[in-house]
Amino acid sequence: MLLIISVLTACTSSDQxxxxSKIAASATQTASLVLEAxxxxxxxxxxxxxxxQSVGKALADAGAQIQSAKSPEPSEQAGLTTxxxxxxxxxxxxxxxxxxxxRSDVEHAQQDLRAAAADLSASYARYFAPKS
Structure with a gap:
């Protein structure tokens, strides 16, 4: 019974x-589009x-939720949080x-946004990569 509860808890955290992570990626796309416009x-x-401002709030909330999840992969979770x-x-x-x-500072922020989005994508792939 304890094993089943542990597995269910791990699944729930992973789902969270x-x-x-998907909310963060979507929020990032929204920010990119509005900045381009x-x-x-x-x-x-x-x-x-x-x-x-709305995107920033969504990202802050997503980051807090990722950080608070009870993850079986803490180093990969830290990468997502970062x-x-x-x-x-x-x-x-x-x-x-x-x-x-x-405009110049916006363009620099857009570059940072693209780099961080690539980091999110890579961290997501590491977090959900099959473990051997």
Whole structure:
């Protein structure tokens, strides 16, 4: 019985990590799209700022959920948490740059966002890679 409970708990944590990782990836795509639109002059600053604030909250929540999960793979879990933290920081920098109307800083934040998204993808692959 104890073994069954342990297995179910591990599955639940893994599901939570998977779900929150996917939320983080989706939020990142939203941020990327709205930033591209803002740089192209197709999205107003107020809309872009509000969207980035929502994305930032989603990323912070996802990071907290990933970090709090009882994971059988703590080092891989830490990689996911770090990547989501990097995404959150990039979105925060982008939001500040949009508010200041600083296109150059937005473009730098976009680069950081892309790099952190690649880190998230790699960390996700390591976390869910078959274990031997």
């Amino acid at each position: 990590v998977e779900q929150q 803002w740089v192209a002059g197709a999205a107003p600053s107020k809309y872009t700022s509000r969207t980035l 990547a989501v933290g990097q995404l959150s920081a990039a979105v925060t920098r982008a939001a500040t740059a949009v508010q200041n109307g600083n």
